[in-house]
Amino acid sequence: MKPYLKLIQFIGLIVPQRLRADWRQEWEAELHHRAAQLAQWDKLNWQNKFDLWRKSLGAFWDALSLQPRRLEDEMFQDLRFGVRMLWKSPAFTLAAVLSLVIGIGATSAIFSVVNGVVLRPLPYQQPEQLVRLWHSKPQLGMTQMVISGGNVQVWRERAQSFAGVAAFQQTGSVFADDVAPEQVLGARVSANLLPLLGYQPMLGRGFLPAEEQVGGNPVILLSHKLWQRRFNSDPAVIGRTITLDHTNHHTVIGVMPPQATFPGQSEFWKPETVTAQGRHDMRQLNVIARLKLGVTPAAAEQEIQLIHQQLQQEMPAAYKDWAVWSQSLHDSVVGKVRPTLLMLLGAVGFVLLIACANVANLLLVRAAARQKEFALRAALGAGRLRLLRQMLTESSLLAVVGGAGGLLLARVAVKALIALEPPNLPRLSQISLDGRVLAFTFVTTLLVGLLFGLVPAWQAAKSDLNQSLKEGFAHSGGRRWLPRFGLPSFGLREALVITQTALALVLLVGAGLLIRSFIKLQQVELGFDPSNAVVLDLSPPFNRFPQNADTYDYYQRLLDDLKTLPGVAVVAATTTAPTLGSMMNSPMIIAGRPKPASNDAQQAYINAVSPDYFRAVGNRLKQGRLFTASDNESAPRVVVINETLARIYFANENPLGQRIAIRGEPDKLMEIVGVAADLKQLSLEVENKPAFYVPFRQKDTAFMRLIVRSVTDPVALIPALRERILAVDKFTAITRVRTLDELVSTSVAQPRFYAWLLALFAGIALTLAVIGIYGVMAYAVSRRTHEIGIRMALGAEAGRIQRWVVAQGALLVFSGIALGLIAARLLTRVLADLLFGVEPTDPATFALLALALLVAALLACWIPARRAARVDPLTALRHE
């Protein structure tokens, strides 16, 4: 054959098979023709020959130009083949896809939370220019303190960094027009606050600066929601006068668009008048400022520090101990949850990694089982690259199916998460599967496909063709372990199992710590009995009670009336309820001792209660007596203190008979008549603070809650209670009804939520890891059936074989646990802020979970070990 024709034959190798025959014939014909032409004109001298050669090389470029089509063809081939292979082994496919769906789904779900809460910009106009300004008292550890009106004025006058300084206070009011009375949350805001955030009224107008003045015309802006709910979306509401809290008349000047709910979930806005009063000693305002264009937050911070120094010189009394600082609005909203969310994202990333390791392992096992197929294909001329591509196509296929499933799972999970209303998680409404989450899932899927696909693909592609064919396939890779009952050589598969075990242990320990902390929290001595009690928050029509006596009388009537309701055991009135914090917090004076030096010393919580309060919440008296009905406004002032107060201030003396007073009312000394057990006034993880109780008739108390202890289920009583309360005074708004059980459960809701979530992740991780260990051990055993048979034929006992297999697995598990313990020791410190009563390095938790993992993992090894021990030597020896 002519040499140029050979060249064509050769080049034709890279032409897609489908086109190759045609391609070769065309080129041969052309070159043949050219040769004939040249031969006619002249004998084929070397010049002509060279020309022919040169022309033939054009065939190469032609062949190259056909390459994309070849890739296209083969990709489809690979894909078709891949689908067929996956379809053929449904158990494998299901296991792999499920692992991926869980891994990718969980990761995407948590990422969408991180995205919605932390990454997305706040829904205000140019939110990056918004900063929160705070006062602080560093020496007392109080960082986020509100600001005085006078200071706001000073900033407005002197600060050059800000385009605007706005202030707000959250508030609540009772709306009682037309429809049933209802407590509504709203805010008092400076006139510039809503425009500063980028909100314009949908109807009517916004506030005018003049309306910030004290005694200005009372005006109100309604939220879209409130306008719909209470005013039937009636545009004519503008200009109407409505009554708030049964007494104050306000003119509606506008309705805000639906997206305006700042701060929190506000439903109305009134002008704040604190700034206009200009006082420097009363700190009441939350402050937001907008940076001027081009001013950096650092420059603004510098300027407010400078102004603060001026203020400290001008008004030392008001500013001496105070510091000032600024923070981006974004940080002030999400700063607290960011570390927790990133921790969760990390945890769920671990789950994904474990899932990947599992799938990689499954693929490795399969690749080993398919060695014959690959060897055959290689022998038939498939290149290494081609085989690699085939494997990668299959793993990408798995990843894509897993990714699609994961996205569906994430959708469900996100909906479930939002429905659960994670406690203290801001911006819940902004969590959704948006483009960024989709992109995240897509990239994760691709990476995951590459990650777990490349490893086995590489292994398969580099496997030695000759070896595989010679060994008759059954024992290829059989020299993974040393011949005697020795150590396994640590291959990829083993490394993956060790990593999985380690990751799972980290998650288990993390979850374990949170659960222990949650249990500790549940074991906290409450000091009250949360069962069978309900708390009713009231907003009575105070405008109808001009005198204190009228208020006392109103509450007394309520108490007397509700007591007679069947099913009610005890009724009491109180300014606050357990776990809800305190209404009043004041320094106290102890008769016969020097006055406390500063405002912050001798602080105590004060609670005004009706005599039955202690019985209603189930609190015990430790010493002395409780209040009686005769401890009223005309009787001598008395007080009941809690144990902590007694311990701190009356350590070595009998508190009974001592007299104390609130610092602001030094002449109103009260005699201590009793000591009550401590009860959790703040949330459960906070230590008990000094506190005292006063009879409500000896204190100017307005807002009281009712606590009703019932004989049976308190929830069943609620409708009857409502009815009775309205019967006593029909203008009373019942703003909130909760059982004491609910209050306790709310106060532990956040730790419970995170413990639960992390436990879920850890459970998944443990399951996946155990499956991984089982898979590797089962595979190892099935691969070595022949060898086990020989050993048994030579006299090895079943028990020994079993121990041997378990030992092999145990080695992997131990390595994984050791690695996991080290990793956990380094990583659990991110949990420190979430833990109560448990150290992040709590040895008991570490040990217990390592043990649990060990047991689960050894169990996973034991099943294949038992199978190995049952091998029948005769069958095994025939097994080739």
Add this chain to the structure above:
Amino acid sequence: MNKRYLSYTAAVILQTLDNGYQYGFDIMDVTGLPSGTVYPALRRLEENGYVKGQWERQAIAQKEQRPPRKYYELTKAGKALLAEAVARYRLLEQSPLATNQPKEAE
């Protein structure tokens, strides 16, 4: 291939085919383009339906004792495209190609 981006090379090849040259080698000879350009261009044109390749009858090849050859013809779409291209590449009309006469058919 989008006809808006018809390359000069492709236009020249279409023009050559229109002038009656049917074989790859003829095109190379007439245009002076290397084979590594002509063939890929022909394939793209064929893929887009502007030219159509056909195998000559086996009998002819056998008679001449050579492999059967593939010849290319302009399709209707190809003719239309060429007309457009000529309008765009004015030079085509003045190029020596335009006046070359087809060789005698073999």
